[in-house]
Structure formats: C-alpha cells, structure tokens
Amino acid sequence: MTNGNHIEKFQDPGLPEHIHRKADHDEKAAKKAERQVAILFLLSAVGTVLAIGSYIFMPQDLVIFIPIMGDQNAAQLCLGLGIAMATFFLGMGAVHWAKTLMPDTEVVAERHEFRSEEEDREAFVATVKEQGGSAGLGRRTLIKRSLGLAGGLAALTPIVMLRDLGPQPKKQLNTTSWVSGTRLVTDPGDRPIKPSDLEVGAVAQVLPALKAGEERTLENVGKDAVLLIRLNPNEFNLDSERLSWTHDGIIAFSKICSHMGCAVALYEQQTKHLLCPCHQSTFDVTRAAKVIFGPAARPLPQLAITIDSEGYLIAKQPFTEPVGPSFWERNTK
Amino acid sequence: MSQKERIAGGVANYIDERTGAAKWLNKNLKKVFPDHWSFMLGEVALYSFIILLLSGTFLTFWFDPSQRDVIYNGSYMPLQHVQMSAAYASTLHISFDVRGGLLMRQIHHWAALLFMAAIIAHLLRVFFTGAFRKPREANWLIGVGLVTLGIVEGFLGYSLPDDLLSGTGIRIAEAILQAIPVVGSYIAFFAFGGAFPGHVFIPRIYTVHVLLLPGAFLALITIHLMLVWYQKHTQYPGPGRTEKNVVGYPLMPVYMAKAGGFFGIVFGVTAFLGAVASINPIWLYGPYTPGQISAGSQPDFYMGWLDGLVRMSPPIETHAFGHTISWNILIPGLIVPGILFTGMALYPFIESYISGDKREHHLLDRPRNVPNRTALGAMSLTFMMVSLINGGNDLIATHFHLSINQIMWMSRIGIFVLPPLAFVITKRICLSLQRADRDLVLHGRETGRLVMLPHGEFVEVHEPISAEKAWTLTSHEQPRAIPNVSEDVNGVAKPKAVRNKLRSRMSVANAEQAPAATATEAKELEGGHH
Numbered sequence: 001m002t003n004g005n006h007i008e009k010f011q012d013p014g015l016p017e018h019i020h021r022k023a024d025h026d027e028k029a030a031k032k033a034e035r036q037v038a039i040l041f042l043l044s045a046v047g048t049v050l051a052i053g054s055y056i057f058m059p060q061d062l063v064i065f066i067p068i069m070g071d072q073n074a075a076q077l078c079l080g081l082g083i084a085m086a087t088f089f090l091g092m093g094a095v096h097w098a099k100t101l102m103p104d105t106e107v108v109a110e111r112h113e114f115r116s117e118e119e120d121r122e123a124f125v126a127t128v129k130e131q132g133g134s135a136g137l138g139r140r141t142l143i144k145r146s147l148g149l150a151g152g153l154a155a156l157t158p159i160v161m162l163r164d165l166g167p168q169p170k171k172q173l174n175t176t177s178w179v180s181g182t183r184l185v186t187d188p189g190d191r192p193i194k195p196s197d198l199e200v201g202a203v204a205q206v207l208p209a210l211k212a213g214e215e216r217t218l219e220n221v222g223k224d225a226v227l228l229i230r231l232n233p234n235e236f237n238l239d240s241e242r243l244s245w246t247h248d249g250i251i252a253f254s255k256i257c258s259h260m261g262c263a264v265a266l267y268e269q270q271t272k273h274l275l276c277p278c279h280q281s282t283f284d285v286t287r288a289a290k291v292i293f294g295p296a297a298r299p300l301p302q303l304a305i306t307i308d309s310e311g312y313l314i315a316k317q318p319f320t321e322p323v324g325p326s327f328w329e330r331n332t333k
Numbered sequence: 334m335s336q337k338e339r340i341a342g343g344v345a346n347y348i349d350e351r352t353g354a355a356k357w358l359n360k361n362l363k364k365v366f367p368d369h370w371s372f373m374l375g376e377v378a379l380y381s382f383i384i385l386l387l388s389g390t391f392l393t394f395w396f397d398p399s400q401r402d403v404i405y406n407g408s409y410m411p412l413q414h415v416q417m418s419a420a421y422a423s424t425l426h427i428s429f430d431v432r433g434g435l436l437m438r439q440i441h442h443w444a445a446l447l448f449m450a451a452i453i454a455h456l457l458r459v460f461f462t463g464a465f466r467k468p469r470e471a472n473w474l475i476g477v478g479l480v481t482l483g484i485v486e487g488f489l490g491y492s493l494p495d496d497l498l499s500g501t502g503i504r505i506a507e508a509i510l511q512a513i514p515v516v517g518s519y520i521a522f523f524a525f526g527g528a529f530p531g532h533v534f535i536p537r538i539y540t541v542h543v544l545l546l547p548g549a550f551l552a553l554i555t556i557h558l559m560l561v562w563y564q565k566h567t568q569y570p571g572p573g574r575t576e577k578n579v580v581g582y583p584l585m586p587v588y589m590a591k592a593g594g595f596f597g598i599v600f601g602v603t604a605f606l607g608a609v610a611s612i613n614p615i616w617l618y619g620p621y622t623p624g625q626i627s628a629g630s631q632p633d634f635y636m637g638w639l640d641g642l643v644r645m646s647p648p649i650e651t652h653a654f655g656h657t658i659s660w661n662i663l664i665p666g667l668i669v670p671g672i673l674f675t676g677m678a679l680y681p682f683i684e685s686y687i688s689g690d691k692r693e694h695h696l697l698d699r700p701r702n703v704p705n706r707t708a709l710g711a712m713s714l715t716f717m718m719v720s721l722i723n724g725g726n727d728l729i730a731t732h733f734h735l736s737i738n739q740i741m742w743m744s745r746i747g748i749f750v751l752p753p754l755a756f757v758i759t760k761r762i763c764l765s766l767q768r769a770d771r772d773l774v775l776h777g778r779e780t781g782r783l784v785m786l787p788h789g790e791f792v793e794v795h796e797p798i799s800a801e802k803a804w805t806l807t808s809h810e811q812p813r814a815i816p817n818v819s820e821d822v823n824g825v826a827k828p829k830a831v832r833n834k835l836r837s838r839m840s841v842a843n844a845e846q847a848p849a850a851t852a853t854e855a856k857e858l859e860g861g862h863h
Contacts, residue, residue, distance in 0.1 A: 008852040010774075010807045013800040015573030015580065055432055069609060073435075080436045080608020088601020094594025102587050109365040109579045111565055113693055114468050165523040172528050173511075173518055187624060205624060219528040222504075222623030255624060260508035260643070260662065261529070262501055263626040277628045278505060279644045280727060280737055293738055295643060295661045297650035325508035326650060327518045330657040 015106065023100050033100035040093035047085025054078035173329070174322045176208075176223045176254075178303060183209035184228065184252070184313040187221075192312040195248045198230040203267045205255060208315070223323055225255035225263065226303055228313075229285050231272065237286045245304035247313065252303040253289050254323040257281060259296035261325045274300070297326070366588050367568035367581035371458045376592065378451035379558075380599040381444045382550065388441040389543065395431055397423035398493065398539035400532040409616055417495075417620035420535045424494040424615055440607035445487050447603060449635040452480050460680075460710050462697035464567045466690075470681040472560045475553050477678045482546055482553075484635050489542040491613060491633060495535055498613075500621025501630050504529065505643075512662040530623060570696045570808055572801040579695075629728055638717050641724030642669060645744045673713075687839045689815045701770070702809040704763035705843045711759035712752040719747045760845075767847035770806045773798060774850035775858055807849040814844040 022029040058075040066072050115121070136143070183192045184206040198204060206226050210216060233249040245251075253274070257264045262278035267285075273292070274283040281294030289300035301323050304316035321332040349355040366372075399419040405412050407422070409429045427434035456476060459465055465473035488506070492499045507529050510521040526533035565579050574580050582588060606612075618627060632640050642665035649660040676683075684706065685691060700707040722729070723744035730737040777795035785791055798806075817837030820826055827833065 008856075010800075010803045010850075010852050010855075012575070012804050012808065013572050016801055060432065072609075075432070076436055077608055079433050080440075080604055083436075084601045084604035084608055086601075087597045087604060089597075091594040091597020091599075091601060094590045094597065096594075098587050098590035098594065102590060104582070104587070106580050107363075107365050107583055108573070109565075111577050111579055111695060114564070115693075162523065166526040166531075166533075167522060169518040169522045172522075207624070218530050218621075218623055222529050225624035260505045261623075262504060262630070263624055265626045266628060277626055277630050277727065278501065279640075280741065281648075291648055294741070295646040295648055295665075297648040297659065297661050325511055325662070326657045326659040327511045327521075328514050328516075328656055328658070329518060331655045 015108070018105055021100065021104060024104075030101060033096070037093050037097045037101070040089045040096060044086050044089035044093065047082045047087075047089060049082070051079050051082025051086060054082060169327075169329075173324070173327055176319055176323055177220055178208050178224060178226075178315045178318050180315060180317050181308070182315045183308070184226070184305065184315070185209045187225070193228070194311050195230075195250055195307065195313065198228060198250060200230050200232055200249065201269050202230050204228045206252075206313075222261070223256065226252050227255045227264065227267075227274070228252050228305075229267065229272075229274075231285065235272065235286055238288055242288045242302060245302055245316065247305050247307060250305065250313070251285065252305045253283075253285075253300040254303065254319065255300075256324040257296060258291075258298040258300055258323075259294070259325060264300060361562075362583070362585040364562070364565075364584045365579045365581045366566050366584065367574075367579055369569055371462075372566065373595065374451055374455040374458055376595055377599055378448055378455055379554065380596045381448040381451060381603065382554065383596070384444040384600055384603055385441060385448060386547065388437050388444060389547075391437045392427060392434075392441060393543060395423055395427045395434065396420070396493070396539075398536045400495065400530070400535050412616065412619070415620065418535070420493060420495040421615070421620045424496070428616060436604075436607050439610070439612050440603050442491070442612045443606040443610070444603045445490060446612075446633065446635075447599075449480075449483050449487060449633075452476075452483055453635070456480060457710070457714075461700040461707060462567070462569075463694065463703060463706065464697055465681045466694040467681075467685065468564055468693050469560070469567075472557055472564075473681050474678055475557045475560075477674065479550065479553055479557070481674060482549060486542060486546045486550070487633055488636055489538045489546070493535060493539060493542060494613075494615045495621050496615040497618040497621050497625060497627055498615070498630060500530065500623070501626055502632055502636075503534065504623065505640075509662055509666045512659040512666070514656075514658055514663075530621070565695070567695050567697050570699070571805050574696065576693070576695050629731070631725060631728065634721070637724035638720035639666065639670060639724075641720040641722065641726070641744065642666075642748075644726060645720075645723050645741055645748065647745070673716075677713075684843075687815075687836060687843050688812055689840065690812070699809065701763040701766040702846070704760045704767075704845060707763050708756040708760035712756040715755035716748065716752045719744055719751055723748075764845070764847055767849075771847055771850045774803050774806050775855055803850075803855075807851070809849065811846060811849060812844045815840040 023033045024030075054075050058078060060073075060075050062074040063071050064074045064077075066077075116124070132138070138144075185192050185208070187205045187207045190207075190210065192209065193204065193206065204227070206228055207216065207221065208224050228250055229252075230248075230250045233246075235249075236243060236246065236251070238246070253264075255263050255265070257276045257278065259276065259279055259281050262276050264274050264276045264281075264283065266275040266277055267273075268275065272285045274285055274289065275281070276283075276294070276296070279295050281296030282292050283289040283296070283300055284292050288302055291297065291299060301319050301321050303319060305313055306316045308314045322330055345355070345358075348358070397419045401419050402416055403419050403422050405415050405417055405422050405425060407413075407426050407430055409425050412425065424438075427438060429435070459473065459476065488502065492503050492506075507521050507525060510524060511517045513520060521529070524534065524537075525531040526537075566581075568574050568579060568581070619625075631637065643662065646661045646665045649664075651658040651660065698706075700710075723741065726737055726740040726744065729735060730740055777797040780794045780796050782794045783791050784794055815837055817834050818827065819830055819833070
C-alpha cells in the first residue's frame with residue numbers, strides 16, 4: 001500500500017485436494033456402508049408393513065394413551081408412523097448410498113457468459129429491428145393504435161362476463177331484519193325474552209323473531225345478531241336519546257363488529273367492555289359502545305328496545321345505521 | 334460387457350433412436366450442481382408442493398365443496414344432528430369415517446405450512462446471498478409470484494372446511510373487499526353471489542384452490558426450475574470457484590439419489606407430523622355461523638403478519654360526501670402489503686441501478702460483504718416479525734399475563750422504530766465482521782496459547798490461516814460508489830440533477846465497507862512484527 005506500489009491480492013490456490021472416504025479404498029468399509037444402506041431400506045419396508053397392516057387389521061376406534069401426546073387413535077397413529085417410516089428411511093437409504101458409495105469427487109464444469117459473440121448479437125439485433133420494422137409497427141401508427149384499442153377492448157369481455165357472479169348490493173348492506181315491534185328471541189332456541197330473564201351483569205345473544213313460515217339464513221344472522229347486556233341503570237353514561245333506547249338497564253348492540261364484521265363476543269363484566277377477538281377493538285358498553293381501543297373506527301350500532309304488552313322485549317325501531325364493516329356507499333357517520 | 338451394462342446400453346439406445354437426444358441427454362445427465370445445505374431450502378418447497386398435490390388429490394375424493402345445509406349424521410357424537418354445510422360435514426367425514434383421512438388432512442396442512450416456510454427461507458437465502466442478480470432477475474420475479482400465490486392458496490385451502498375459525502377468516506377477507514373504494518360492495522357481492530356468507534363462495538374458491546392456482550404453480554415452478562437448469566446454479570465463493578465455472582457433483586447418479594432421497598425424507602417428516610401433531614381440529618370449532626366466534630382466532634403463520642398489521646392500525650375512517658373510506662382496513666390490508674411486495678419484486682433492479690453493476694454474477698455474496706443489502710433484509714424481516722407478533726398479541730397477552738393494549742402500543746411504535754434500528758445495527762455488525770475477517774487474514778487465528786516472553790510480557794500465539802481460507806475471506810468484490818457528476822466537462826449542468834444526486838448518495842451508502850486484506854499488507858505486517 002505504501003509508495004504507490006502495486007497492491008498484491010491473495011491468489012486463488014485452486015480446488016483443495018480431494019480427501020477420499022474410507023469406503024473409497026477400504027472394501028470392508030464399503031461393505032459396511034452397503035449394509036447400512038440395506039438396513040435403512042429394510043426399515044422402510046417395515047414401515048410399509050406397519051402402515052398397511054394397521055390400515056387393514058387395526059380397529060378404527062381403538063384409543064391408546066401415549067405419554068405427552070395423551071389419548072391417540074391407534075390406527076391413525078400407526079398408519080401415519082408407518083408411512084413416515086416407509087418414506088423417511090427410503091430417502092435416508094438413498095442419501096446414505098449417495099454419500100458413502102457414489103463418486104464424491106467434485107467435478108468442475110465450465111460456465112459461459114450468456115451474452116453471445118458480438119457478431120451473433122448484432123445479427124440478432126438487426127433481425128429484430130429489420131423484421132420488426134418490416135411489419136411497420138413503428139411507422140404505421142394507425143395500425144398500432146387500432147391494435148391497442150382492439151386488444152384492450154378484447155380483454156374487457158372476460159371481465160364483463162363475470163358480472164353474473166352475483167347481484168348488485170342495492171340496499172342490502174344498509175338494512176337488517178329488525179323493524180319496529182320485532183321480538184327479541186334467544187339464539188339458539190328462538191324463545192322470546194322478558195327483562196326478568198336477564199340478571200344484572202348478564203349477557204345474551206338474540207336474533208329477531210321469525211315470522212310464520214320464515215327460515216333463518218346465515219345471511220340474516222350475519223346482519224341481525226344482537227348482544228343484550230344488563231347493567232345497573234345508573235352505570236350508563238348516555239345522552240337522553242340513547243338512554244331511552246335502553247330498557248330497565250338492558251342495552252342492545254349489533255354483535256357484528258363495525259371494523260371487519262367478526263362477532264364481538266367477549267364481554268368483560270368488571271370493566272363493562274366488549275372486545276372483538278379478531279382485532280381487539282374494544283367498545284365501552286356504558287358509553288353506547290364507544291371505541292376505546294383498537295382499529296375499529298365506529299361504535300357498534302345500538303338497537304332501541306322496549307317491551308310489548310305481554311312484557312317481552314321488542315325492538316322500538318330498526319337500526320338507525322348500517323351494521324357491520326364500512327363500505328363505500330355508507331352514508332352515516 | 335455384463336448383463337446389466339447391456340440392459341443400460343439398450344435403454345439409452347432405445348431412447349436415442351426415438352428422440353435423437355443422445356447428445357443433449359448425455360450432457361445433462363452429467364450436469365454439475367454445487368453442494369450446500371442452503372440450496373436444499375428450495376428443494377423442500379418443491380417436495381412439499383408434490384406432497385400437497387398427492388395428499389390434496391386424496392382429500393378431493395371425499396370433500397364436498399358445497400354450502401348446502403345438511404344435518405350431520407356421522408360418527409363424531411358431539412355434532413350429531415347439528416345443521417351445517419356439506420363442506421363441513423364432509424370434512425368431518427374425512428376426519429372420522431375415512432381410514433387415514435385425518436392423517437391425510439393433517440399431512441396436507443403440515444405440508445402447506447412447510448411449503449410456505451421453505452419458500453420464505455429459500456427467498457431469504459436468495460436475497461441475502463445476492464443470487465437474484467443478473468442474469469437471474471426473472472427467476473426472482475417468478476419466486477415473488479410464487480410466494481404471493483402461496484399465501485392466497487394457503488388461505489383458500491384452510492377456508493374450505495367452512496368451520497367457525499375459517500369462516501371468520503372469510504368474513505375478514507369479505508370486509509377487505511368491501512372496503513375498496515367505489516367498487517368494494519359490488520366486488521364483495523359478486524364474489525359471494527350476494528350477501529355474506531351466501532352459498533357459492535366455498536364452491537368457487539374450491540375451483541381456484543384445486544385447479545387454477547395449482548396449475549399456475551405448476552407452470553411457474555416449471556419455468557423456475559428450467560431457468561435454474563439453463564442458467565446453472567450459483568455457488569458460494571471459495572478456492573477453485575470462479576464466475577466461469579461450477580464446482581459440484583454430477584446429476585447422475587449423485588444428485589438423482591440425493592434429491593430423490595431427500596424427497597423421501599421430507600415426505601417422511603411431514604407424515605410424522607401428520608401422525609403425531611394435531612393441526613386444525615375443525616371438529617372442535619363447530620360449523621360456521623356469522624353470529625359466533627371462538628376466542629384466540631388466529632390465521633396460519635404466513636397470514637399472521639397481515640392480521641397483525643390490521644390489528645395495530647389506528648381507527649381512521651374518512652366520512653365525506655356521503656361516502657366512507659376505511660383507511661384502517663385499506664392501509665394495512667392492501668396498501669402496505671402492495672408496497673412491500675412491489676418493492677420486493679423490484680429489488681434486483683433497484684440494487685443494480687444504485688450500484689451501477691450490470692454484470693453477470695454466479696458467485697454468491699457472503700451477507701457481511703454486502704452490508705447495505707443485508708441491513709435492508711434485516712429491516713424488512715424486523716417489520717414482518719413485529720407484524721407477526723402483533724398478529725398473535727391476544728395469545729401472547731393471555732399466555733404471559735400481559736396487557737393486550739400495551740402489546741398493541743409496543744407494536745404500533747415498534748413497527749416504525751425497530752426496522753430502521755435493525756438496519757443500523759445489522760450494517761454495523763456486517764462492517765465489524767468484515768473487519769474481523771481482515772484481522773483474521775492479517776494476524777492469523779488466535780490459538781489460545783499464551784507465551785511468556787523473556788522480558789515477562791505475555792502474548793497469545795497467532796497461527797497463520799490457510800491459503801484457501803485467506804482466499805475465501807478476501808476474494809469478494811469491493812464495490813465503488815458512483816460519483817455524483819453534476820456538470821459535464823464543459824461546465825454545463827447535467828439533466829436529472831436530483832435523481833443523479835440521490836443515486837450517488839445511495840450508491841455511497843451501498844459501497845460502505847472495510848477494505849479486504851491484501852497479500853501486500855500481510856507481507857508488510859510479517860516484515861514489521863510477529
């Protein structure tokens with residue numbers, strides 16, 4: 001480095017000398033390796049016998065206890081272990097064979113740059129230019145543009161043809177089955193509920209009562225599911241309108257998360273928080289399901305409830321906003 | 334000539350007389366592949382793909398991809414007489430009433446996890462060793478395509494049984510579709526044939542899962558392997574290994590035996606896992622209904638980072654002009670993943686632009702010798718790990734008795750702070766390792782032997798390293814930064830000044846290094862002391 005002398009780099013010493021394996025020159029070692037390979041192949045064969053044997057002869061409902069793993073279905077376990085042995089030892093045998101007995105001298109192959117000889121390249125480039133040019137794509141702009149138009153349009157057809165995959169959303173994302181006077185019924189069970197069925201601190205999942213001849217679909221459950229929670233009325237921290245939507249300490253929220261539509265199912269009785277298990281959005285029940293943590297941007301819609309003449313809980317009015325996750329056409333805050 | 338040789342000769346002759354491929358086959362049977370454990374990662378991915386095809390075909394013989402309602406009447410008692418979809422009922426049938434059915438389901442699921450894990454490990458190997466450089470950019474792009482399709486294929490696969498857990502995953506996917514501005518609700522309604530969940534989604538994704546995507550995989554994997562074949566495999570630097578050669582073992586017989594054997598080993602390990610390790614016990618979750626959920630809902634690991642990003646997103650929505658835009662879904666669910674995967678796909682071109690290196694490369698880099706790239710990789714990995722950990726924040730909170738709110742806040746801050754920190758630390762570590770290499774070459778190996786000199790001083794004896802090792806540690810390239818020339822020779826300002834300046838800046842950062850030791854320096858030191 002000093003005096004501006006030429007800096008000498010370390011030189012490539014070339015491939016290190018090959019070290020032969022014991023089996024390469026010792027016939028005894030080679031025989032031993034051969035026996036090892038054979039043992040591995042035989043273990044594989046034992047595995048296949050185990051697999052087929054357990055498939056055919058082992059009762060399907062035999063449960064055996066295995067430490068750590070607990071109760072296991074014996075047939076399933078033996079079949080799996082048999083297949084595992086059969087394939088694993090077959091593989092091990094082949095690899096051991098390759099490593100001990102097949103030639104292990106490293107071979108050197110030449111590698112050539114992909115770039116061709118200058119002459120060939122020029123000829124190739126010329127061909128592309130000339131033949132491409134002879135088609136006149138660059139010159140004849142009318143052809144180029146109309147081709148682009150036609151090609152682009154042709155690609156539209158398959159997209160348009162996907163139209164019949166489903167109906168338009170129309171107002172379906174905005175509405176639920178809840179209307180004024182719909183009874184709240186238990187899910188499951190479809191029994192109407194009286195306020196006295198719920199103790200303070202209790203939670204219940206409810207659905208709108210079915211009209212005669214109506215069937216409950218999953219699409220409806222996905223929009224209609226409602227959680228009832230009963231608190232002490234003085235625990236609420238609501239404006240007068242929202243307070244009037246509750247009945248005797250019972251408050252009702254859509255169970256479908258306003259973030260991504262999961263069922264908001266975890267209720268912490270002490271803090272009076274509802275937690276969505278998908279993304280941990282947390283809603284404060286006492287403050288009309290206000291979001292106090294997590295990615296949800298809106299409270300859970302509240303359902304106004306009251307009781308009918310027979311004392312059963314009913315919806316006072318439909319939801320005043322769409323339930324579930326946001327979408328482009330959603331109009332209310 | 335022995336009997337066996339005659340048969341072998343006969344086979345070769347038979348093939349050649351019908352194809353005329355003797356020359357080509359001869360050349361390719363002797364094709365040389367370099368050997369290194371890290372080259373097996375891609376192989377694991379390939380073999381688990383084959384296992385997926387085999388076990389998946391088995392499952393299709395019984396699986397009924399239909400959402401029509403049925404009443405379960407199989408041998409799993411707790412769900413007797415429960416209403417469910419045919420998809421879920423047939424999955425129960427496979428699990429309890431088809432001999433080896435549960436085993437195959439579990440092998441299929443474990444193989445899928447192994448497939449994704451192997452792809453990711455292979456991708457990291459290719460990235461950190463610079464195997465994506467010219468002429469292999471196309472194969473890098475195919476690889477990015479494969480990992481993306483793999484995530485989709487895996488998600489569709491575990492969605493098929495229509496159990497409570499997977500249905501929740503579909504619900505979240507539907508919410509992402511619905512959040513797309515302008516056309517979101519239409520796309521969601523078209524995909525689901527109406528309101529969620531509908532009766533057509535499972536049959537539709539079944540076709541995609543068993544036909545469309547496997548076909549795409551087969552095509553892409555074939556091109557991927559043909560390119561590896563044609564361009565010849567890269568190799569690690571070392572004595573005797575150059576840009577102009579490949580050092581390794583011939584395909585026949587060594588690699589045929591090793592690769593075939595390795596397939597058996599991978600199959601064996603997957604079958605072992607399928608036999609002893611329960612995975613996705615859908616009978617415990619129950620059939621899907623939108624009104625229910627199980628606590629601790631988790632996607633498979635390759636989706637976990639996405640879920641983690643969605644979880645940590647702040648609650649931002651725009652409400653204006655009668656429309657809603659859910660940034661809390663769009664940013665973590667579509668925009669950030671889009672940027673990440675586009676950046677990953679373009680990386681070979683970005684690096685080549687910054688370094689100005691347009692040459693072919695067949696010798697791999699040791700990660701420490703390319704500090705900037707290695708640091709960038711560590712940064713991306715850190716980003717993914719923070720997201721992934723946040724994707725399991727509820728389980729971490731319950732297992733370790735921590736507050737979920739604190740974990741979420743740690744992730745929200747960590748996702749911005751930790752990746753840059755990882756970049757700086759990794760780059761420093763790489764440069765330190767380069768200096769350590771330099772010291773090793775110039776001063777030799779520490780033997781641990783202490784010697785007392787006549788005047789009482791203690792010194793540790795250093796032993797010179799072998800010529801092979803010295804070559805391995807010093808043969809790497811020393812990149813040079815591209816200077817920023819703002820004016821040409823006549824003093825006229827060059828166009829694109831900002832771009833050139835930026836490129837030059839990045840190039841300087843890219844070229845930061847500890848100079849490799851040279852023989853000249855070694856000799857000077859020898860003359861000086863020791």
